Amino acid sequence: MVVSLLFLLVGCNSKEASNKDAKDVTESNSIKHEMGTTEVPTNAKKIVVLELSFVDALQGVGITPIGIADDNKMDMIEKLVGEKINYTSVGTREQPNLEVISSLQPDLIIADVQRHKNIYEDLQKIAPTIELKSRESTYTENIDSFKTIAKAVNKEAEAEKRLKEHDKKLDALKAELADEKGKSILTAVVRDTSFQGHTASSYDGELLENLGFEIAAKSNEAYVEINLEQLSTIDPDILVLAQNEGKLVIDDWKSNPLWKNLKAVKENKIFVVDRDLWTRYRGVISSEAIGDDLVKQLKD
Protein backbone atom coordinates (compact mmCIF):
# COMPACT_ATOMS: atom_id res chain seq x y z
CA MET A 1 0.00 0.00 0.00
CA VAL A 2 2.62 2.50 1.14
CA VAL A 3 4.90 1.41 -1.64
CA SER A 4 2.27 1.87 -4.32
CA LEU A 5 1.45 5.33 -2.93
CA LEU A 6 5.13 6.17 -3.16
CA PHE A 7 5.23 5.09 -6.78
CA LEU A 8 2.16 7.20 -7.50
CA LEU A 9 3.92 10.15 -5.94
CA VAL A 10 7.09 9.53 -7.87
CA GLY A 11 5.09 9.09 -11.06
CA CYS A 12 3.33 12.46 -10.58
CA ASN A 13 6.59 14.23 -9.95
CA SER A 14 8.23 12.83 -13.01
CA LYS A 15 5.30 13.95 -15.11
CA GLU A 16 5.70 17.48 -13.82
CA ALA A 17 9.41 17.32 -14.45
CA SER A 18 9.03 16.11 -18.00
CA ASN A 19 6.42 18.78 -18.73
CA LYS A 20 8.87 21.38 -17.55
CA ASP A 21 11.63 19.79 -19.58
CA ALA A 22 9.53 20.00 -22.69
CA LYS A 23 9.22 23.74 -22.20
CA ASP A 24 12.78 24.61 -21.26
CA VAL A 25 14.91 22.11 -23.10
CA THR A 26 14.96 21.47 -26.76
CA GLU A 27 18.28 19.75 -27.31
CA SER A 28 19.66 16.58 -25.83
CA ASN A 29 22.66 14.25 -26.12
CA SER A 30 22.37 10.48 -26.39
CA ILE A 31 24.61 9.02 -23.73
CA LYS A 32 25.52 5.36 -23.91
CA HIS A 33 26.00 3.76 -20.50
CA GLU A 34 25.93 0.42 -18.70
CA MET A 35 22.13 0.09 -18.76
CA GLY A 36 21.48 1.38 -22.30
CA THR A 37 21.22 4.79 -23.91
CA THR A 38 19.67 7.82 -22.25
CA GLU A 39 18.74 11.19 -23.73
CA VAL A 40 20.32 13.81 -21.47
CA PRO A 41 19.43 17.50 -21.93
CA THR A 42 22.53 19.39 -23.10
CA ASN A 43 22.22 22.03 -20.42
CA ALA A 44 21.75 19.68 -17.47
CA LYS A 45 22.53 21.79 -14.42
CA LYS A 46 20.89 20.06 -11.47
CA ILE A 47 22.68 16.77 -11.02
CA VAL A 48 22.21 14.09 -8.37
CA VAL A 49 25.00 11.52 -7.90
CA LEU A 50 24.75 8.22 -6.03
CA GLU A 51 28.44 7.34 -5.70
CA LEU A 52 31.44 9.26 -4.41
CA SER A 53 33.57 8.87 -7.54
CA PHE A 54 30.92 10.81 -9.48
CA VAL A 55 31.38 13.77 -7.14
CA ASP A 56 35.08 13.57 -7.98
CA ALA A 57 34.34 13.40 -11.72
CA LEU A 58 31.96 16.38 -11.70
CA GLN A 59 34.42 18.34 -9.59
CA GLY A 60 37.04 17.61 -12.25
CA VAL A 61 34.98 19.50 -14.83
CA GLY A 62 33.95 22.23 -12.41
CA ILE A 63 30.44 21.15 -11.45
CA THR A 64 29.02 20.70 -7.96
CA PRO A 65 26.13 18.22 -7.72
CA ILE A 66 22.94 19.36 -5.97
CA GLY A 67 22.34 15.99 -4.37
CA ILE A 68 24.80 13.31 -3.17
CA ALA A 69 24.27 9.87 -1.66
CA ASP A 70 26.81 10.60 1.07
CA ASP A 71 25.85 7.91 3.62
CA ASN A 72 24.81 10.91 5.72
CA LYS A 73 28.42 11.89 6.28
CA MET A 74 28.91 15.53 5.30
CA ASP A 75 32.56 15.56 6.41
CA MET A 76 33.39 12.69 4.05
CA ILE A 77 32.27 14.89 1.14
CA GLU A 78 34.06 17.93 2.56
CA LYS A 79 37.28 15.91 2.73
CA LEU A 80 36.77 14.68 -0.85
CA VAL A 81 36.10 18.08 -2.37
CA GLY A 82 38.54 19.94 -0.17
CA GLU A 83 35.98 22.49 1.03
CA LYS A 84 32.45 22.69 2.36
CA ILE A 85 29.96 22.57 -0.50
CA ASN A 86 26.24 23.10 -0.63
CA TYR A 87 24.26 20.00 -1.51
CA THR A 88 21.40 17.88 -0.26
CA SER A 89 22.08 14.43 1.13
CA VAL A 90 19.95 11.83 -0.63
CA GLY A 91 20.71 9.11 1.90
CA THR A 92 23.04 6.15 1.69
CA ARG A 93 24.74 4.83 -1.42
CA GLU A 94 23.29 1.41 -0.62
CA GLN A 95 19.69 2.66 -0.36
CA PRO A 96 19.28 6.20 -1.70
CA ASN A 97 16.06 7.97 -0.84
CA LEU A 98 14.01 8.22 -4.04
CA GLU A 99 11.58 10.70 -2.51
CA VAL A 100 14.35 13.15 -1.67
CA ILE A 101 15.93 12.71 -5.11
CA SER A 102 12.60 13.38 -6.74
CA SER A 103 11.99 16.49 -4.61
CA LEU A 104 15.24 17.99 -5.93
CA GLN A 105 13.83 17.80 -9.48
CA PRO A 106 17.20 16.97 -11.03
CA ASP A 107 18.06 17.23 -14.74
CA LEU A 108 20.34 14.21 -14.52
CA ILE A 109 20.99 11.34 -12.14
CA ILE A 110 24.31 9.47 -12.17
CA ALA A 111 24.09 6.06 -10.49
CA ASP A 112 26.38 3.08 -9.94
CA VAL A 113 25.61 0.08 -12.11
CA GLN A 114 26.39 -2.39 -9.33
CA ARG A 115 24.50 -0.82 -6.45
CA HIS A 116 21.63 0.77 -8.35
CA LYS A 117 20.85 -1.67 -11.12
CA ASN A 118 17.54 -2.61 -9.54
CA ILE A 119 16.27 0.95 -9.11
CA TYR A 120 17.26 2.06 -12.63
CA GLU A 121 13.62 2.15 -13.81
CA ASP A 122 12.54 4.12 -10.74
CA LEU A 123 15.35 6.62 -11.23
CA GLN A 124 14.49 7.02 -14.92
CA LYS A 125 10.97 8.03 -13.86
CA ILE A 126 12.42 10.84 -11.79
CA ALA A 127 14.94 12.18 -14.30
CA PRO A 128 17.22 11.03 -17.15
CA THR A 129 19.57 8.54 -15.50
CA ILE A 130 22.90 7.09 -16.52
CA GLU A 131 24.43 4.15 -14.69
CA LEU A 132 28.21 3.77 -14.72
CA LYS A 133 30.84 1.57 -13.15
CA SER A 134 32.11 2.85 -9.84
CA ARG A 135 31.95 0.31 -7.08
CA GLU A 136 34.60 -2.37 -7.53
CA SER A 137 35.56 -0.72 -10.81
CA THR A 138 39.11 -0.66 -12.09
CA TYR A 139 41.11 2.48 -12.62
CA THR A 140 40.60 2.34 -16.40
CA GLU A 141 36.85 1.87 -15.98
CA ASN A 142 36.82 4.85 -13.68
CA ILE A 143 38.53 7.07 -16.23
CA ASP A 144 35.99 5.84 -18.81
CA SER A 145 33.16 6.77 -16.46
CA PHE A 146 34.75 10.21 -16.10
CA LYS A 147 34.69 10.67 -19.88
CA THR A 148 31.06 9.55 -20.12
CA ILE A 149 30.06 11.95 -17.36
CA ALA A 150 31.89 14.78 -19.11
CA LYS A 151 29.96 14.02 -22.28
CA ALA A 152 26.67 13.89 -20.38
CA VAL A 153 27.21 17.32 -18.85
CA ASN A 154 28.58 18.76 -22.08
CA LYS A 155 32.06 19.45 -20.72
CA GLU A 156 34.16 17.27 -22.99
CA ALA A 157 36.77 19.93 -23.70
CA GLU A 158 37.26 20.56 -19.98
CA ALA A 159 37.54 16.83 -19.34
CA GLU A 160 40.18 16.39 -21.99
CA LYS A 161 42.20 19.21 -20.49
CA ARG A 162 41.79 17.74 -17.03
CA LEU A 163 42.90 14.28 -18.19
CA LYS A 164 46.01 15.76 -19.78
CA GLU A 165 46.81 17.41 -16.45
CA HIS A 166 46.12 14.10 -14.79
CA ASP A 167 48.59 12.23 -17.00
CA LYS A 168 51.20 14.91 -16.31
CA LYS A 169 50.55 14.57 -12.59
CA LEU A 170 50.94 10.78 -12.74
CA ASP A 171 54.23 11.17 -14.65
CA ALA A 172 55.47 13.57 -12.01
CA LEU A 173 54.50 11.10 -9.29
CA LYS A 174 56.23 8.29 -11.11
CA ALA A 175 59.40 10.37 -11.31
CA GLU A 176 59.19 11.08 -7.59
CA LEU A 177 58.72 7.38 -6.88
CA ALA A 178 61.58 6.29 -9.16
CA ASP A 179 63.52 4.81 -6.22
CA GLU A 180 60.61 2.52 -5.40
CA LYS A 181 60.12 1.25 -8.95
CA GLY A 182 59.39 -2.48 -9.12
CA LYS A 183 58.90 -2.86 -5.37
CA SER A 184 55.99 -5.03 -4.37
CA ILE A 185 53.13 -3.35 -2.56
CA LEU A 186 49.93 -4.56 -0.91
CA THR A 187 46.97 -2.41 0.04
CA ALA A 188 44.59 -4.00 2.54
CA VAL A 189 41.46 -3.07 4.44
CA VAL A 190 41.85 -4.29 8.02
CA ARG A 191 38.82 -5.09 10.13
CA ASP A 192 37.98 -6.90 13.33
CA THR A 193 38.07 -10.35 11.78
CA SER A 194 39.24 -9.80 8.23
CA PHE A 195 42.27 -8.66 6.27
CA GLN A 196 41.17 -7.92 2.73
CA GLY A 197 43.94 -7.47 0.21
CA HIS A 198 43.44 -5.40 -2.93
CA THR A 199 44.76 -7.25 -5.98
CA ALA A 200 46.14 -6.01 -9.28
CA SER A 201 42.58 -6.07 -10.64
CA SER A 202 41.34 -3.59 -8.02
CA TYR A 203 41.10 0.16 -8.48
CA ASP A 204 44.05 1.15 -6.34
CA GLY A 205 45.99 -1.91 -7.52
CA GLU A 206 45.84 -0.74 -11.13
CA LEU A 207 46.69 2.81 -10.12
CA LEU A 208 49.74 1.70 -8.13
CA GLU A 209 50.82 -0.50 -11.01
CA ASN A 210 50.68 2.57 -13.26
CA LEU A 211 52.92 4.33 -10.78
CA GLY A 212 55.57 1.64 -11.23
CA PHE A 213 54.89 -0.74 -8.34
CA GLU A 214 54.34 -4.47 -8.46
CA ILE A 215 51.08 -5.53 -6.83
CA ALA A 216 51.79 -8.33 -4.36
CA ALA A 217 48.37 -10.01 -4.52
CA LYS A 218 47.22 -11.28 -7.88
CA SER A 219 43.76 -12.62 -8.69
CA ASN A 220 40.83 -12.05 -11.00
CA GLU A 221 38.92 -10.97 -7.92
CA ALA A 222 39.50 -7.34 -6.97
CA TYR A 223 39.52 -8.09 -3.24
CA VAL A 224 40.77 -11.26 -1.58
CA GLU A 225 40.77 -12.45 2.01
CA ILE A 226 44.30 -12.94 3.27
CA ASN A 227 45.48 -14.53 6.52
CA LEU A 228 48.81 -14.20 8.28
CA GLU A 229 50.21 -17.30 6.61
CA GLN A 230 49.42 -16.02 3.13
CA LEU A 231 50.71 -12.57 4.01
CA SER A 232 54.02 -14.05 5.07
CA THR A 233 54.17 -16.03 1.80
CA ILE A 234 53.41 -12.93 -0.29
CA ASP A 235 55.75 -10.84 1.89
CA PRO A 236 55.36 -7.43 0.17
CA ASP A 237 58.02 -4.70 0.41
CA ILE A 238 55.43 -2.09 1.26
CA LEU A 239 52.20 -2.61 3.20
CA VAL A 240 49.46 0.01 3.04
CA LEU A 241 46.70 -0.47 5.61
CA ALA A 242 43.27 1.16 5.62
CA GLN A 243 41.92 0.32 9.05
CA ASN A 244 38.60 0.12 10.80
CA GLU A 245 38.15 1.62 14.22
CA GLY A 246 38.27 -0.60 17.28
CA LYS A 247 39.74 -4.07 17.51
CA LEU A 248 41.70 -5.26 14.49
CA VAL A 249 42.67 -8.71 13.31
CA ILE A 250 46.32 -7.64 13.04
CA ASP A 251 46.44 -6.83 16.77
CA ASP A 252 46.71 -10.58 17.35
CA TRP A 253 49.18 -11.04 14.50
CA LYS A 254 51.69 -8.55 15.84
CA SER A 255 53.00 -10.94 18.50
CA ASN A 256 53.59 -13.72 15.94
CA PRO A 257 57.18 -14.20 14.64
CA LEU A 258 55.76 -14.46 11.11
CA TRP A 259 54.57 -10.86 11.37
CA LYS A 260 57.86 -9.67 12.85
CA ASN A 261 59.72 -11.29 9.95
CA LEU A 262 57.69 -9.51 7.26
CA LYS A 263 59.92 -7.35 5.06
CA ALA A 264 57.60 -4.38 5.41
CA VAL A 265 57.66 -4.70 9.20
CA LYS A 266 61.43 -5.09 9.45
CA GLU A 267 62.09 -2.14 7.17
CA ASN A 268 59.33 -0.07 8.70
CA LYS A 269 57.41 0.21 5.45
CA ILE A 270 53.92 -0.17 6.92
CA PHE A 271 51.67 2.81 6.40
CA VAL A 272 48.27 3.37 7.94
CA VAL A 273 46.31 5.53 5.54
CA ASP A 274 42.95 7.29 5.28
CA ARG A 275 40.32 4.73 4.37
CA ASP A 276 37.99 7.17 2.61
CA LEU A 277 40.75 8.38 0.30
CA TRP A 278 42.33 5.01 -0.48
CA THR A 279 39.31 2.74 -0.76
CA ARG A 280 36.11 4.76 -1.05
CA TYR A 281 36.47 7.87 -3.22
CA ARG A 282 38.02 6.69 -6.50
CA GLY A 283 38.34 9.10 -9.41
CA VAL A 284 40.72 11.51 -11.11
CA ILE A 285 41.29 13.94 -8.24
CA SER A 286 41.37 11.22 -5.58
CA SER A 287 43.86 9.07 -7.46
CA GLU A 288 46.25 12.01 -7.59
CA ALA A 289 45.71 12.51 -3.87
CA ILE A 290 46.49 8.81 -3.28
CA GLY A 291 49.77 9.23 -5.19
CA ASP A 292 50.66 12.34 -3.18
CA ASP A 293 49.84 10.55 0.05
CA LEU A 294 52.06 7.59 -0.84
CA VAL A 295 54.98 9.85 -1.76
CA LYS A 296 54.57 11.65 1.56
CA GLN A 297 54.43 8.39 3.54
CA LEU A 298 57.49 6.93 1.80
CA LYS A 299 59.57 10.08 2.16
CA ASP A 300 58.80 10.64 5.84
Next chain:
Amino acid sequence: MFSVKGVIQTMGSKRTLNIWVVAIISLSLLLIGLFLHLSVGSTIMNIHTIFNAIFQIDQSRETTIIQTLRLPRTILTVMVGAALAVAGALMQAITRNALASPEIFGVNAGASLAVASATLLFATLSPSMTVYAAFIGALLGGLTVYVFASGRKMTHVKLALAGTAIHLFFSSITQAIVILNERATDVLYWLVGSLNGKDWTHVQVASPWIIIGLAIAFLLSRSFSILSLGESMASSLGERVQLIRLIGGLLVIMLAGSSVAVVGPISFIGLIVPHITRKLVGPDYSRVIPISALLGATLLLYADILSHFIVYPYESPVGIVTALIGASFFLYLVRKERLIKQ
Protein backbone atom coordinates in the same frame (compact mmCIF):
# COMPACT_ATOMS: atom_id res chain seq x y z
CA MET B 1 13.09 -59.32 31.83
CA PHE B 2 12.27 -56.41 29.59
CA SER B 3 15.48 -55.35 27.94
CA VAL B 4 16.11 -51.80 26.85
CA LYS B 5 18.66 -52.93 24.34
CA GLY B 6 16.16 -55.28 22.79
CA VAL B 7 13.61 -52.56 22.29
CA ILE B 8 16.13 -50.33 20.57
CA GLN B 9 17.40 -53.11 18.40
CA THR B 10 13.92 -53.96 17.21
CA MET B 11 13.48 -50.26 16.46
CA GLY B 12 16.51 -50.37 14.23
CA SER B 13 15.39 -53.38 12.32
CA LYS B 14 16.66 -51.99 9.02
CA ARG B 15 19.96 -53.16 7.65
CA THR B 16 22.82 -51.26 9.24
CA LEU B 17 26.54 -51.67 8.97
CA ASN B 18 28.67 -53.14 11.65
CA ILE B 19 29.51 -50.42 14.17
CA TRP B 20 33.21 -51.26 14.19
CA VAL B 21 33.53 -51.13 10.42
CA VAL B 22 31.86 -47.71 10.43
CA ALA B 23 34.03 -46.50 13.31
CA ILE B 24 37.28 -47.63 11.69
CA ILE B 25 36.43 -46.19 8.29
CA SER B 26 35.35 -42.83 9.73
CA LEU B 27 38.40 -42.74 11.95
CA SER B 28 40.72 -43.30 8.99
CA LEU B 29 38.89 -40.64 6.99
CA LEU B 30 39.34 -38.30 9.95
CA LEU B 31 43.06 -39.02 10.15
CA ILE B 32 43.58 -38.45 6.43
CA GLY B 33 41.51 -35.27 6.75
CA LEU B 34 43.67 -34.09 9.65
CA PHE B 35 46.81 -34.57 7.63
CA LEU B 36 45.39 -32.86 4.50
CA HIS B 37 44.02 -29.99 6.57
CA LEU B 38 47.45 -29.37 8.10
CA SER B 39 49.12 -29.76 4.73
CA VAL B 40 47.02 -27.36 2.63
CA GLY B 41 47.45 -23.61 3.05
CA SER B 42 49.21 -20.85 1.18
CA THR B 43 51.75 -23.56 0.40
CA ILE B 44 51.38 -27.35 0.46
CA MET B 45 53.52 -29.01 3.11
CA ASN B 46 54.56 -32.65 3.11
CA ILE B 47 54.06 -35.11 5.94
CA HIS B 48 57.71 -34.88 7.00
CA THR B 49 57.53 -31.10 7.47
CA ILE B 50 54.29 -31.44 9.42
CA PHE B 51 55.71 -34.05 11.80
CA ASN B 52 58.85 -32.02 12.26
CA ALA B 53 56.84 -28.95 13.07
CA ILE B 54 54.68 -30.71 15.62
CA PHE B 55 57.27 -32.81 17.41
CA GLN B 56 60.56 -30.98 16.97
CA ILE B 57 60.47 -27.38 17.99
CA ASP B 58 62.72 -25.29 15.78
CA GLN B 59 62.59 -21.69 14.60
CA SER B 60 61.82 -22.38 10.93
CA ARG B 61 59.04 -20.58 9.13
CA GLU B 62 57.16 -23.85 8.48
CA THR B 63 57.20 -24.73 12.16
CA THR B 64 55.84 -21.32 13.11
CA ILE B 65 53.08 -21.59 10.50
CA ILE B 66 52.04 -25.06 11.66
CA GLN B 67 52.29 -24.34 15.36
CA THR B 68 50.73 -20.89 15.54
CA LEU B 69 48.27 -20.97 12.65
CA ARG B 70 47.43 -24.32 11.06
CA LEU B 71 47.34 -26.52 14.17
CA PRO B 72 44.88 -24.37 16.13
CA ARG B 73 42.68 -24.05 13.05
CA THR B 74 42.67 -27.81 12.54
CA ILE B 75 41.86 -28.49 16.19
CA LEU B 76 39.06 -25.93 16.16
CA THR B 77 37.65 -27.42 12.95
CA VAL B 78 37.51 -30.87 14.52
CA MET B 79 35.87 -29.58 17.70
CA VAL B 80 33.29 -27.40 15.96
CA GLY B 81 32.42 -30.11 13.44
CA ALA B 82 31.86 -32.62 16.23
CA ALA B 83 29.95 -30.11 18.37
CA LEU B 84 27.53 -29.09 15.61
CA ALA B 85 26.88 -32.68 14.56
CA VAL B 86 26.22 -33.85 18.13
CA ALA B 87 24.02 -30.80 18.78
CA GLY B 88 21.98 -31.81 15.75
CA ALA B 89 21.75 -35.44 16.88
CA LEU B 90 20.61 -34.37 20.35
CA MET B 91 17.94 -32.09 18.96
CA GLN B 92 16.63 -34.86 16.75
CA ALA B 93 16.48 -37.15 19.78
CA ILE B 94 14.77 -34.65 22.07
CA THR B 95 12.16 -33.59 19.54
CA ARG B 96 11.93 -36.97 17.80
CA ASN B 97 12.01 -34.97 14.64
CA ALA B 98 14.31 -35.67 11.72
CA LEU B 99 14.29 -32.03 10.68
CA ALA B 100 15.54 -30.73 14.00
CA SER B 101 18.97 -29.14 13.86
CA PRO B 102 20.57 -26.03 15.29
CA GLU B 103 19.67 -24.02 12.18
CA ILE B 104 16.12 -25.25 11.66
CA PHE B 105 15.49 -24.75 15.34
CA GLY B 106 16.52 -21.11 15.39
CA VAL B 107 19.43 -21.82 17.73
CA ASN B 108 22.07 -20.64 15.27
CA ALA B 109 20.01 -17.64 14.18
CA GLY B 110 19.41 -16.66 17.81
CA ALA B 111 23.06 -16.99 18.69
CA SER B 112 24.05 -15.02 15.58
CA LEU B 113 21.67 -12.23 16.45
CA ALA B 114 22.99 -12.04 20.00
CA VAL B 115 26.64 -12.08 18.92
CA ALA B 116 26.06 -9.56 16.11
CA SER B 117 24.28 -7.09 18.39
CA ALA B 118 26.79 -7.61 21.19
CA THR B 119 29.80 -6.98 18.91
CA LEU B 120 28.23 -3.89 17.44
CA LEU B 121 26.98 -2.51 20.76
CA PHE B 122 30.18 -3.04 22.71
CA ALA B 123 33.26 -2.29 20.63
CA THR B 124 35.59 -4.07 23.03
CA LEU B 125 33.96 -7.38 23.69
CA SER B 126 36.19 -10.14 25.01
CA PRO B 127 35.91 -13.48 23.20
CA SER B 128 34.52 -15.25 26.26
CA MET B 129 31.79 -12.62 26.61
CA THR B 130 30.84 -13.35 23.01
CA VAL B 131 30.27 -16.96 24.02
CA TYR B 132 27.87 -15.96 26.80
CA ALA B 133 25.99 -13.70 24.39
CA ALA B 134 25.74 -16.64 21.99
CA PHE B 135 24.37 -18.89 24.78
CA ILE B 136 21.62 -16.42 25.61
CA GLY B 137 20.76 -16.00 21.94
CA ALA B 138 20.77 -19.75 21.30
CA LEU B 139 18.49 -20.32 24.29
CA LEU B 140 16.14 -17.60 23.13
CA GLY B 141 16.01 -18.92 19.57
CA GLY B 142 15.49 -22.53 20.62
CA LEU B 143 12.84 -21.70 23.20
CA THR B 144 10.88 -19.49 20.83
CA VAL B 145 10.67 -22.21 18.21
CA TYR B 146 9.86 -24.81 20.85
CA VAL B 147 7.01 -22.77 22.28
CA PHE B 148 5.49 -22.08 18.88
CA ALA B 149 5.94 -25.60 17.58
CA SER B 150 4.99 -27.61 20.68
CA GLY B 151 1.42 -26.76 21.84
CA ARG B 152 -0.60 -30.02 21.86
CA LYS B 153 1.40 -32.03 19.37
CA MET B 154 4.71 -31.14 17.78
CA THR B 155 4.47 -32.27 14.19
CA HIS B 156 7.20 -32.17 11.56
CA VAL B 157 5.33 -29.55 9.61
CA LYS B 158 4.75 -27.34 12.63
CA LEU B 159 8.40 -27.52 13.60
CA ALA B 160 9.63 -26.78 10.12
CA LEU B 161 7.27 -23.83 9.76
CA ALA B 162 7.92 -22.34 13.18
CA GLY B 163 11.66 -22.95 12.82
CA THR B 164 11.92 -21.35 9.41
CA ALA B 165 9.77 -18.41 10.49
CA ILE B 166 11.83 -17.73 13.61
CA HIS B 167 15.06 -18.27 11.68
CA LEU B 168 14.00 -15.69 9.09
CA PHE B 169 12.73 -13.31 11.76
CA PHE B 170 15.98 -13.40 13.71
CA SER B 171 18.07 -13.20 10.55
CA SER B 172 16.17 -10.14 9.36
CA ILE B 173 16.78 -8.37 12.67
CA THR B 174 20.46 -9.28 12.35
CA GLN B 175 20.42 -7.88 8.80
CA ALA B 176 18.79 -4.68 10.01
CA ILE B 177 21.45 -4.23 12.68
CA VAL B 178 24.13 -4.91 10.09
CA ILE B 179 22.72 -2.43 7.56
CA LEU B 180 22.34 0.31 10.14
CA ASN B 181 25.87 -0.05 11.40
CA GLU B 182 29.22 1.25 10.22
CA ARG B 183 31.37 -1.63 11.36
CA ALA B 184 28.98 -4.16 9.93
CA THR B 185 31.11 -5.63 7.15
CA ASP B 186 32.97 -7.57 9.80
CA VAL B 187 29.79 -9.14 11.07
CA LEU B 188 28.65 -9.92 7.54
CA TYR B 189 31.78 -11.94 6.96
CA TRP B 190 31.38 -13.73 10.26
CA LEU B 191 27.74 -14.53 9.45
CA VAL B 192 28.76 -16.86 6.62
CA GLY B 193 30.80 -18.93 9.05
CA SER B 194 34.55 -19.07 8.62
CA LEU B 195 37.51 -20.84 10.17
CA ASN B 196 40.01 -18.48 8.59
CA GLY B 197 42.52 -16.94 10.96
CA LYS B 198 41.39 -18.82 14.05
CA ASP B 199 44.23 -19.34 16.50
CA TRP B 200 44.87 -20.70 19.98
CA THR B 201 42.82 -17.95 21.66
CA HIS B 202 39.74 -19.20 19.84
CA VAL B 203 40.55 -22.80 20.71
CA GLN B 204 40.87 -21.75 24.35
CA VAL B 205 37.53 -19.97 24.34
CA ALA B 206 35.53 -22.77 22.71
CA SER B 207 37.25 -25.93 23.92
CA PRO B 208 36.03 -26.14 27.56
CA TRP B 209 32.38 -25.88 26.51
CA ILE B 210 32.70 -28.24 23.59
CA ILE B 211 34.73 -30.88 25.45
CA ILE B 212 32.44 -30.88 28.50
CA GLY B 213 29.36 -30.82 26.26
CA LEU B 214 30.56 -33.76 24.18
CA ALA B 215 31.59 -35.75 27.26
CA ILE B 216 28.17 -35.39 28.90
CA ALA B 217 26.47 -36.26 25.62
CA PHE B 218 28.55 -39.46 25.35
CA LEU B 219 27.80 -40.43 28.96
CA LEU B 220 24.06 -39.89 28.61
CA SER B 221 23.79 -41.30 25.11
CA ARG B 222 21.79 -44.32 26.32
CA SER B 223 19.14 -42.07 27.87
CA PHE B 224 18.77 -40.10 24.67
CA SER B 225 18.19 -43.34 22.87
CA ILE B 226 15.27 -44.14 25.08
CA LEU B 227 13.95 -40.61 24.73
CA SER B 228 13.83 -41.07 21.00
CA LEU B 229 11.40 -43.96 21.47
CA GLY B 230 8.72 -41.58 22.64
CA GLU B 231 7.60 -40.16 25.95
CA SER B 232 5.32 -42.96 27.15
CA MET B 233 7.76 -45.69 26.22
CA ALA B 234 10.63 -43.82 27.86
CA SER B 235 8.81 -43.23 31.14
CA SER B 236 7.64 -46.82 31.23
CA LEU B 237 11.30 -47.77 31.00
CA GLY B 238 11.97 -45.66 34.07
CA GLU B 239 13.63 -42.66 32.47
CA ARG B 240 12.98 -39.18 33.82
CA VAL B 241 11.93 -37.77 30.51
CA GLN B 242 11.70 -34.10 31.44
CA LEU B 243 15.11 -34.08 33.11
CA ILE B 244 16.84 -35.75 30.17
CA ARG B 245 15.14 -33.33 27.79
CA LEU B 246 16.34 -30.39 29.85
CA ILE B 247 19.91 -31.67 29.94
CA GLY B 248 19.78 -32.32 26.20
CA GLY B 249 18.58 -28.79 25.56
CA LEU B 250 21.35 -27.32 27.69
CA LEU B 251 23.93 -29.42 25.84
CA VAL B 252 22.66 -28.18 22.49
CA ILE B 253 22.98 -24.58 23.65
CA MET B 254 26.49 -25.21 24.99
CA LEU B 255 27.70 -26.97 21.83
CA ALA B 256 26.00 -24.90 19.16
CA GLY B 257 26.31 -21.61 21.08
CA SER B 258 30.06 -21.84 21.66
CA SER B 259 30.63 -22.93 18.05
CA VAL B 260 28.63 -20.03 16.64
CA ALA B 261 30.35 -17.58 18.98
CA VAL B 262 33.78 -18.53 17.68
CA VAL B 263 33.35 -19.41 14.00
CA GLY B 264 29.94 -18.04 13.07
CA PRO B 265 26.82 -20.00 12.11
CA ILE B 266 28.32 -22.72 9.89
CA SER B 267 25.25 -24.31 8.38
CA PHE B 268 23.95 -27.80 7.70
CA ILE B 269 26.54 -29.90 9.59
CA GLY B 270 24.02 -30.38 12.43
CA LEU B 271 21.34 -31.48 10.01
CA ILE B 272 23.07 -33.84 7.63
CA VAL B 273 25.61 -35.63 9.82
CA PRO B 274 23.13 -37.25 12.26
CA HIS B 275 21.12 -38.39 9.24
CA ILE B 276 24.04 -40.07 7.56
CA THR B 277 25.02 -41.58 10.90
CA ARG B 278 21.61 -43.11 11.56
CA LYS B 279 21.63 -44.54 8.06
CA LEU B 280 24.96 -46.19 8.84
CA VAL B 281 24.56 -47.44 12.42
CA GLY B 282 20.84 -47.37 13.17
CA PRO B 283 18.85 -45.31 15.67
CA ASP B 284 20.70 -46.31 18.87
CA TYR B 285 22.02 -43.05 20.27
CA SER B 286 24.88 -44.68 22.14
CA ARG B 287 26.22 -45.25 18.63
CA VAL B 288 24.74 -42.24 16.86
CA ILE B 289 26.33 -39.67 19.17
CA PRO B 290 29.98 -40.78 18.98
CA ILE B 291 29.82 -41.59 15.26
CA SER B 292 28.11 -38.24 14.60
CA ALA B 293 30.96 -36.50 16.41
CA LEU B 294 33.49 -38.38 14.29
CA LEU B 295 31.71 -37.74 11.00
CA GLY B 296 30.92 -34.11 11.84
CA ALA B 297 34.58 -33.40 12.50
CA THR B 298 35.56 -35.21 9.29
CA LEU B 299 33.00 -33.42 7.13
CA LEU B 300 33.98 -29.97 8.39
CA LEU B 301 37.69 -30.76 7.89
CA TYR B 302 37.15 -31.65 4.24
CA ALA B 303 34.80 -28.71 3.72
CA ASP B 304 37.44 -26.36 5.10
CA ILE B 305 40.09 -27.90 2.85
CA LEU B 306 37.77 -27.32 -0.14
CA SER B 307 37.17 -23.72 0.92
CA HIS B 308 40.85 -23.01 0.21
CA PHE B 309 40.34 -23.76 -3.45
CA ILE B 310 37.48 -21.35 -4.17
CA VAL B 311 39.85 -18.39 -4.68
CA TYR B 312 43.20 -20.19 -4.23
CA PRO B 313 45.59 -19.20 -2.69
CA TYR B 314 43.35 -16.77 -0.80
CA GLU B 315 40.66 -17.51 1.77
CA SER B 316 36.94 -18.11 1.38
CA PRO B 317 34.52 -18.81 4.23
CA VAL B 318 33.87 -22.52 4.82
CA GLY B 319 30.17 -21.65 5.30
CA ILE B 320 29.86 -21.40 1.51
CA VAL B 321 31.04 -25.00 1.11
CA THR B 322 28.84 -26.48 3.85
CA ALA B 323 25.84 -24.58 2.51
CA LEU B 324 26.44 -26.04 -0.95
CA ILE B 325 26.82 -29.58 0.35
CA GLY B 326 24.01 -29.15 2.86
CA ALA B 327 21.44 -27.66 0.52
CA SER B 328 21.84 -30.43 -2.04
CA PHE B 329 21.65 -33.07 0.70
CA PHE B 330 18.58 -31.44 2.20
CA LEU B 331 16.75 -31.50 -1.11
CA TYR B 332 17.73 -35.14 -1.59
CA LEU B 333 16.36 -35.88 1.86
CA VAL B 334 13.05 -34.20 1.14
CA ARG B 335 12.60 -36.15 -2.07
CA LYS B 336 13.83 -39.45 -0.77
CA GLU B 337 12.38 -39.79 2.67
CA ARG B 338 9.03 -38.02 2.43
CA LEU B 339 9.87 -36.25 5.66
CA ILE B 340 6.67 -34.35 5.98
CA LYS B 341 4.38 -37.20 6.85
CA GLN B 342 1.90 -35.70 9.20
